[in-house]
Amino acid sequence: MYSNQDFLSELLVEGGYITAEDLEAARGSLGSGQEVVDHLLSEGRVQEDQIAQAIADNAGTEFADLEHMPIMPDVFEAVPGDVAARFHAVPIADDGTYMTVAVADALNFEVLDSLPHVLNREVTIVSATPSAIAKALKDNYGVEEVEESQVESFKVIGSEGEEEAGGDDAPIIKMVSNMLMDAFKMRASDIHIEPLETSLRVRFRVDGKLVEVDNHPKRLIPAIVARIKVMSGTMSIAEKRLPQDGRIQMRIGGKEVDLRVSTVPSNHGESVVMRILDKTALMLGLPELGFFTDDQETFKQLIALPDGIILVTGPTGSGKTTTLYACLNYINKPDRKIITVEDPVEYQLSGINQVMVKSDIGMTFAAALRAMLRQAPNIIMVGEIRDAETANIAINASLTGHLVFSTLHTNDAPGSVARLADIGVQRFLIASAVRAIMAQRLLRGLCKNCKAPVELTESEMRMLHIDASQASQSDIMGPVGCEKCRDLGYKGRLGIFEIFKIDDEVRHAINENLSTPQLRKRAREMGMRTLREDGIRKILAGLTSAEEVIAVTMSDAD
Numbered sequence: 001m002y003s004n005q006d007f008l009s010e011l012l013v014e015g016g017y018i019t020a021e022d023l024e025a026a027r028g029s030l031g032s033g034q035e036v037v038d039h040l041l042s043e044g045r046v047q048e049d050q051i052a053q054a055i056a057d058n059a060g061t062e063f064a065d066l067e068h069m070p071i072m073p074d075v076f077e078a079v080p081g082d083v084a085a086r087f088h089a090v091p092i093a094d095d096g097t098y099m100t101v102a103v104a105d106a107l108n109f110e111v112l113d114s115l116p117h118v119l120n121r122e123v124t125i126v127s128a129t130p131s132a133i134a135k136a137l138k139d140n141y142g143v144e145e146v147e148e149s150q151v152e153s154f155k156v157i158g159s160e161g162e163e164e165a166g167g168d169d170a171p172i173i174k175m176v177s178n179m180l181m182d183a184f185k186m187r188a189s190d191i192h193i194e195p196l197e198t199s200l201r202v203r204f205r206v207d208g209k210l211v212e213v214d215n216h217p218k219r220l221i222p223a224i225v226a227r228i229k230v231m232s233g234t235m236s237i238a239e240k241r242l243p244q245d246g247r248i249q250m251r252i253g254g255k256e257v258d259l260r261v262s263t264v265p266s267n268h269g270e271s272v273v274m275r276i277l278d279k280t281a282l283m284l285g286l287p288e289l290g291f292f293t294d295d296q297e298t299f300k301q302l303i304a305l306p307d308g309i310i311l312v313t314g315p316t317g318s319g320k321t322t323t324l325y326a327c328l329n330y331i332n333k334p335d336r337k338i339i340t341v342e343d344p345v346e347y348q349l350s351g352i353n354q355v356m357v358k359s360d361i362g363m364t365f366a367a368a369l370r371a372m373l374r375q376a377p378n379i380i381m382v383g384e385i386r387d388a389e390t391a392n393i394a395i396n397a398s399l400t401g402h403l404v405f406s407t408l409h410t411n412d413a414p415g416s417v418a419r420l421a422d423i424g425v426q427r428f429l430i431a432s433a434v435r436a437i438m439a440q441r442l443l444r445g446l447c448k449n450c451k452a453p454v455e456l457t458e459s460e461m462r463m464l465h466i467d468a469s470q471a472s473q474s475d476i477m478g479p480v481g482c483e484k485c486r487d488l489g490y491k492g493r494l495g496i497f498e499i500f501k502i503d504d505e506v507r508h509a510i511n512e513n514l515s516t517p518q519l520r521k522r523a524r525e526m527g528m529r530t531l532r533e534d535g536i537r538k539i540l541a542g543l544t545s546a547e548e549v550i551a552v553t554m555s556d557a558d
Contacts, residue, residue: 002105005035007185008051011058012037017050048129052104056127059106060251064092066102066132073140081141083118087111090136092126102128102136109177113231113250172223175216176231180259182213184252186486189276193228195221195269207444207493208317221269228272232261241265248274260346277346289319289326290443290494292537295529298499299438303327303405308435309398311385313410319442319495320407321346324381327405328352331379340381341368357383365390373397382406388424395425395433411555412531413439413500414520417510431507439498441531441552443544446477447485451542454478460546464536474540494543496534496553532556 002008009026012018018040026040040046049063056063071092076084078099079091089111093100099121103111106127116123179202183191188204195201200221202214216224229235232246248259258277263270286296302310310327312320325347332338332351340349343357343365353375355368365382366389372380373393385391385406398404410416416437420430456464456471479489500523502510509522524530535549 002035002037002051002107005037007181008055008107009036009040011054012040012046012051015050015054015057017046017054048131052127052129055106059125059127061106062126064102064126064128066090066092066128066136071136071140076140078121079119081137084141085137087115087118088130088133088137089115090128090133090140098122098124100124100126102126102133104128104130104133107181109180109250109252113177114173117230172220172227175220176224176227179214180250180252183274183276184257186211186213187492191272191274191276193224193272193274195266195271197268200224200269207488207490208442209444218268225263225270225272228261228274229263235261235263240270258347260344286326286330289323290538290543291497292534295497295499295534298501299497300330302436302499302501303331303403305403305435307398307401307403309394309404309406309433310435311406311408311416311437313408313413313416313437313439314441315409315411317442318440319493320440321383323438323440323495324405324407325349328379328381336378337376338379338381339372339375339377340383341365341372342381342383353377366393369393369397373402377402379403380405384408385420385423391420391423391425392429395429398433399429410439412520413437413498413528414523415516416500417519418516427510427513431502431510434502436502437500439500439531440495442493442495443535443538443548443552444490445492445494445544446479446542447482447489447491449484449491450480450482450489451477452480454545456546460550463550464532464539464546466536466540470540475542476539476546477542478545489545490548494538496531496538496549498529498531498534500528530556 009023013020013023022040022045023036026036026043026045030036030039037046037051041048041051053063055061069092075091075094078094079089079101084090088104090102091099092102099119101115101123103125105111106125112125115125179191183204186204186206188206189208190205192203192205192210193200194203195218199218200216201212202216203210203212205211226237228248229237229244229246231248235244235246242265244263246261248261250257250259260275260277262273286299291299312323314320328338328340328349332349334351337353338351339353339355341355341357345354345356348354355372357363357365357368365384365386369380369382369390370393380394380397380402382390382394382404383406385394385408394404394406408416408419410419414437417427417430421427454476456466456476461467461471481487481489485491503526505526506523509519514522532549532553535544535553538544539546539549
């Protein structure tokens with residue numbers, strides 16, 4: 001009756017409709033082929049309207065009581081009876097622009113994604129009980145619920161025209177929908193769909209690690225890729241020889257989610273990567289990034305400066321963009337004008353002017369940055385400094401009273417000075433403009449539900465320079481594994497940071513043309529904590545494991 005019953009059962013517990021004990025008891029008494037929510041319903045432990053309300057709360061929809069809702073008869077003419085029966089959906093209002101449709105399962109992606117295409121209309125979804133939907137279907141269409149195989153094929157409108165999608169395609173639609181739901185439930189950051197010689201492999205990146213979740217027959221590759229392209233609305237189904245990029249916007253679990261889609265032709269078919277951009281990540285504050293109190297206060301002081309450049313450095317996937325967005329959220333006030341130039345604009349930030357780089361028409365980082373300066377901003381964010389032209393414009397902006405945020409790809413904070421010099425920025429300008437450089441990495445955090453005290457090995461203590469007395473006075477924890485973390489022992493990620501403040505002594509060292517090792521030594525003498533040292537603090541606080549810190553900061557070892 002319902003899709004994603006395991007997810008729905010968890011919603012019922014979270015909403016207080018049933019207890020965790022009720023759920024475990026139901027799972028232990030399931031009959032052959034029976035689903036848990038259907039069983040709870042049949043046993044009377046939960047009511048239809050409670051399930052509908054839980055779905056509505058999670059999906060961000062309204063709950064519609066169809067039995068007591070007056071509906072104009074002409075509304076039903078806008079939706080054919082076979083379509084209404086197939087999707088268990090009933091139209092209840094139509095203002096000429098949006099059609100409001102009540103559905104029995106607002107967690108079913110096939111319904112939510114396909115209805116607007118099938119009806120060729122903008123659709124607003126509300127939740128209703130299955131029995132109310134069934135009664136409305138019978139009273140207004142004179143039809144019972146029908147099997148998918150009895151329904152005529154319909155059209156899905158894509159960017160390249162019309163694509164037939166009938167009963168044969170329904171399993172593909174459901175497969176892709178379930179894939180997206182599973183990725184969201186596992187908190188994956190991206191989905192990799194990879195054609196191999198004899199199969200199609202699906203992997204999710206969870207907390208920075210790739211996990212294989214499925215294998216499908218190779219023959220499904222064209223259908224799955226075509227479905228994803230249709231969902232994007234801008235990608236060509238016919239073009240299979242060239243890379244393509246697209247975007248899918250959808251609502252999952254009550255959250256607005258963007259998926260950045262990339263396809264690349266490979267030896268065995270088109271490879272697809274979908275990066276999941278959860279808009280709730282925009283609400284991260286500085287504490288959620290993983291700062292300890294002292295580093296957080298230092299960073300707050302730096303981003304409150306009236307001018308200068310603040311650089312965030314690290315390799316791809318180290319969380320630089322998330323940190324920059326957290327900074328902008330923190331300093332975004334009505335009396336400040338903030339402009340960003342990004343490639344691409346990953347998230348829409350309220351109250352901030354965002355510009356996307358389009359190199360093919362001449363809108364480069366440098367060109368956009370020049371134009372931005374004529375907009376009289378207080379604060380500028382440049383997605384990445386890649387060349388001398390962009391770097392020099394950013395530096396000039398900082399020297400004329402603007403606060404500039406940007407990123408660089410370097411391994412540590414002091415190494416950014418040499419990187420800027422290598423791309424053509426004069427050292428006296430670096431010394432004058434840069435206020436601070438922060439290197440960062442992401443570590444997997446220990447699962448709070450199952451982590452347990454451990455003792456460090458002699459090898460770990462030697463590599464991390466932790467002595468026995470220090471270890472004995474700390475809450476050192478290790479991974480165990482449980483249902484909540486899928487037996488990994490880790491859940492979520494946190495940052496480790498290396499904050500390099502540029503004061504008068506450092507400026508003098510930069511102008512003296514000190515090498516990166518010499519500059520790093522000087523910075524440490526002045527109190528800079530390295531990435532590994534910050535990681536050690538998080539080991540001692542029981543937030544992550546020694547194994548994780550050693551693996552992520554191997555290049556930072558003494």
